Amino acid sequence: MQVRLLGPVELRDERGAVPVGPRARAVLAALALDAGRPVSVERLARAVWQRTPPATAVTQIQGCVSALRRAFGPARELLVTCPPGYLLELDGDAVDALDFARKVVQARTATRRGDDEGAARLLRQALGGWRGSALEDVPGLYAEAAQLEEQRLLALEQRIEADLARGRAAELVPELTALCAGHPLRERFHGQLMVALARSGRRPAALEAYRRVRDALVGELGLEPGPELRRIQRDVLSVREPAETTLPHDPADFTGRAAETLRVAEAVTSAALPIVVISGRPGVGATALATHAAHQLRRRFPDGCLYTDLHFTAEPLEVLGRLLRMLGVAAPPPGLAERAELYRARTQGRRLLIILNDASGERQVLPLLPGDGGPGVLVTGRNRLTALPGAVHVELEPLPVGDALELLARIVGRGRAAAEPEAARRLVELCDRLPLAVRAAAARLAGKPHWRLADLVFRLADEDRRLGELAHGDLDVRPGLAASHAGLSARARGVFARLADGSFDRGEPDDLLEELVDARLLEVVRCEDSGQMRFRPPGLVRCFARELTFRTEVGNATDDGS
Known part of the structure; x- marks a missing residue:
């Protein structure tokens, strides 16, 4: 059985809609909104009669429940008597409003992970389940209907945000124009329209959109636009070219680290000046994780991505010079203080992602932190850098055995790895399950198709030659x-x-x-x-x-x- 609430209330079975009277329909809607939880007779009565129920309300609610059980037919046991009322035992998938809410939560997770395409797809599915105004034929649930309608608008705003992050600004302008006309005081739609117009090269139209919404807010409510709308106006007025993007390639064989990637994505997109420090043993894959996360987050930072190696010993003066040149400064000033001041000014308020790779300590990193209000920073290194103010720390351990074996199989071939499971497991353990060492071992095997995995295991077993066996080209621990x-x-x-x-x-x-x-x-x-x-x-x-x-x-x- 299915209950549909996002429009006229319906009960459906495998054959289609099941007829239900108006009072029983109100009871069904109230039960479905709280599927899996008891609903009191008092609340059911309010859903049917809105304000003051008749003296026979309890008897009439019992009659409605009996009618619903007949409508449920063989599934009548799903409607359970549960003092002080009743309980509808339906999964969330069987109630469209609950399924909608679940998809919205999944989309938020995808957005935090940097998966804007997945978020937009989930939100389109969620919004596609709406057939009109929520609970439109049950006036006794007007408060619940209003809440569902607000959730729909929030999901729509979220979907548009995901599409903006995917670079679909020009396509969104007609839809946003209509939404702003239908919701003249809803600031986020107007802000999204301004962003879409500005990114489509239509700055005058974006500023005109701001003027219109400001006039409406002042005229209707006597209020100036909120801080977010004013920030968007300032951004439109001071449009700057994106910085030079310098990211290395996303590692093609990147394996595992799903939880760590999600934590990095959530942290670097959530604070005023988000700083994430990724640390761990040499070879544990901190650089690979930072690069992988940066590629997933590029659309969230439309002003560009800056990547620079600190090589553990690089002086901040030298690094600031590199960063300023990426930001379009042809001749950076000579002094450290002057470079740091100019760097902060050039990055303040810009949606940049800055990756500082292989840092040695706080003294090296502090002068390289950008201005407030937009940039995100990923720092990698062996040291934990716990004295960096406000930083979120993500410490990497060696790969779990399963992920280390998966990395090995991706490089040497699944058939070859599966043919020697014990040797494969022993090999990754001899590599300390470090991604760099596993890659080096796998690259050697890929270049020696006549070797068995056990042959390399035999070589690695000798501690005096192990590091030599794990050096292959640039792969060296x-x-x-x-x-x-x-x-x-x-x-x-x-x-x-x-x-x-x-x-x-x-x-x-x-x-x-x-x-x-x-x-x-x-x-x-x-x-x-x-x-x-x-x-x-x-x-x-x-x-x-x-x-x-x-x-x-x-x-x-x-x-x-x-």
């Missing part, structure tokens, strides 16, 4: 590990050296252990029994320590021989 090691104090490097021969233990000074943890060269494991912390190096970190020790020993032997 060593540089990230080396940069983390280079940032350590001399004392912490001494502790790190002891990872290679197994002499490292909990007796090391706490401050040095924490320094290694901060550099992502040690993992913290808390014992379940005692609650004490233990420290251990990940496998590839231990391999790197062995390499460093070997190089030191060889260097010392050479010096002695000379």
Whole structure:
């Protein structure tokens, strides 16, 4: 059975509409609005008689319920007596108003994820279920009908916003013109019309649309336009060319990280100056996640995307020069303060997405934060940068086993990976389930079609050669590990050296252990029994320590021989 509320109220079965009298129809509508929850007889009576019910209201409501049960036929058990009233046991999919609300929520999630196309599709489906005014033949539910109508208008605004983000401005102008005529005091429709006109190259028409809505608001209500409408007018008056977009390609084999991508998208589109820090071990895929999220969010930042590598050691003066040139400044001023001031002025109020890749610390990042009111910032690095004010932190762990195996299969071929499931699992574990290491191993296998996965597993099992086996072209975990090691104090490097021969233990000074943890060269494991912390190096970190020790020993032997 289905109940339709978004228009004249209808009860339908597999054959079509089922006749229901007007009072029973009002009872059905009230029950369907709260499907799955008890509805009191008192509320049902208000739906039927609006204000003052007759003395026989309880008896008449019982009669309406009996009539509905007859109309439900074999499905009559769906209408349950549940003191102090009745309950309709229908799923949300069977009530069009509830299905509409569910699709709207799904669309909001898609929008936060940066999937404007998916959001627009869901909202079109939701709005397509409307057949007229909600509950139009049940006057006793006028408040509920008004609420549904407001939800419809909000969904329509949301759908138009998604279409604007998809670059469909010119197509929306006729629809928005009609909506503004039908809703002369609804500011968001007028703001969307102004945006659509401006993005279609019709700035004078956009400013004229602002004048019309302002005259209507002042004339009808005695109120000036709200802050959002005034902001849009300022944007139209000060239209600037988009910045140079410099994003790297979206990784074609990007795998997993759905929850992390959604969190990044939600955070970077929700605050006045959104800053998201993505951190994790070298090779964990922070850069790949930032790039992937940026590609999904490009339509949300129509003024452009700026991407720059900080290479862990780049000076803010140099980086600001690069960013200003992307923003159209041919000759940036020489001083750091002057460059930072000009950068903030050039970015303030603009819907830019700025990616600062491979940052070392707050001192490096703070001068690179843009002006307020529009830009979003993604920062990646090994350090957590917890002192950045207002930042949202997304810390990446190695891939789950399933995602690591999926990444391997995408590169080497599903048939090849499926033929050796145990070797595939062992291979990704030897890579510490780091995306960079798995990609390197998979790329080697792709270039050696005569190798079995087990052949590479055999090679990786030797810790003295593992890092060498995981270097393939630009895919190499060593540089990230080396940069983390280079940032350590001399004392912490001494502790790190002891990872290679197994002499490292909990007796090391706490401050040095924490320094290694901060550099992502040690993992913290808390014992379940005692609650004490233990420290251990990940496998590839231990391999790197062995390499460093070997190089030191060889260097010392050479010096002695000379």
